[in-house]
Amino acid sequence: MTHPGKVLHYCPKCGSREFPFDGHKSFRCRQCDFHFFINTAAAIAAVIENDRGEILLTRRAFAPNQGMLDLPGGFVDPLESAEEALRREIDEELHLEVTQSQYLISFPNEYVFSNFTVYTTDLGFVVRVKDFSHITACDDISGYLFVAPGEIDYTQICAPSIERIIRYYCACRSHDAINQ
Known part of the structure; x- marks a missing residue:
């Protein structure tokens, strides 16, 4: 409906x-x-690791999927590049400064908001930040946590596209670790 x-x-x-x-x-x-x-709307999602190799996950403060886990990110604003949106969203949500980003992969998603489906293309990026000293949960997230890749509870991830981005990243990361 x-x-x-x-x-x-x-x-x-x-x-x-x-x-x-x-x-x-x-x-x-x-x-x-x-x-x-x-048409689809563009959205970005950031995979950010700390020095221990744990992935930064955020907790959604609002519907849809309030309370579930997500990657930092959000919609690309009109006339904004994906990279600009990435820097803006990470600053707005966590007060972190992006120092490096690399495109990873994209997946489609159905984002239902106000009983209306918005089709999105969720663009995953691997992101490095300056440091975590000023990390704060703001904007539309209620909290954050760092989780080891092998300990992620995928039943708590807010959207299939975000789950697929995380799984893809973890598979690439494991593959790279094996080949080092």
Whole structure:
């Protein structure tokens, strides 16, 4: 019931109720011919390790999935690059300064907010920060913890895309450790 095809009923340009969904990914207004596509939104997720090799996980302060574990990150703002969003989100959520980032992998996600599905492409990055001396839970996180890769409780991870990013990172990390 949260799919845009079930939620959107009026043309956002002229207000007409003649705004049929094509059943796949777009609407076209019969009154003004406005064509609206359901596109994905970009979001970023940061995999950050401390000196002990533990991964930094955050706890979500709000719905969806309040209280569950997540990676630091969030939506890319309009006219913002993924790298800019990465620096901004990590500063907003944790007061950490990014010194280095490298793209890792992306996965699709369905983010349901206010009973509306927003399709996202979650871009995973491996991130290094200056230090952890000023780390503070802020913005839309209620806390944080460092967890050894082998001790992550994946049933507590907030979204399948975030779980897949973490599992991919851990698999790459294990593979790299074996080949060293």
